Amino acid sequence: MNQLPEHLESIRQQLNFPLYQVGIAVRAEFCCEYCGKYLLESIEAYDSWQIDHIVPNRDNSPENLALTCKICNFAKRHSGRKELEQCKTRSERIKCAQQIISERISQKKINLAKVKEFAALLMKEKIEHDTASHRSL
Numbered sequence: 001m002n003q004l005p006e007h008l009e010s011i012r013q014q015l016n017f018p019l020y021q022v023g024i025a026v027r028a029e030f031c032c033e034y035c036g037k038y039l040l041e042s043i044e045a046y047d048s049w050q051i052d053h054i055v056p057n058r059d060n061s062p063e064n065l066a067l068t069c070k071i072c073n074f075a076k077r078h079s080g081r082k083e084l085e086q087c088k089t090r091s092e093r094i095k096c097a098q099q100i101i102s103e104r105i106s107q108k109k110i111n112l113a114k115v116k117e118f119a120a121l122l123m124k125e126k127i128e129h130d131t132a133s134h135r136s137l
Contacts, residue, residue: 024051028067034098037069054093055084063090075104
């Protein structure tokens with residue numbers, strides 16, 4: 001986005017909203033381009049707002065930048081540049097990134113379930129240990 005109307009530019013400056021992000025945000029309709037989360041729905045969503053390079057270590061052109069939430073950006077981190085570069089259009093690269101993110105988040109969900117089970121066992125042991133300690137007093 002090159003230039004905003006004067007009344008919007010004044011507001012943008014008051015908000016200290018970087019001009020390059022305006023165009024990216026409007027194009028994405030203020031939603032994560034990978035998962036669709038509306039990034040103005042809450043302070044948590046807004047605070048997770050990030051700009052991602054669709055193809056890592058590539059240029060900073062708007063074509064290579066996407067509005068993302070922190071979860072998707074972190075899940076996509078260290079993605080295979082070659083895989084993303086093989087896609088010919090921005091739309092194809094976004095879809096490829098969505099697939100990478102989906103696979104990684106699925107694995108994180110499996111890991112989280114295992115950690116929850118482990119935490120429950122640890123807490124049970126802690127409770128049993130604490131109870132046994134009190135009995136010996």
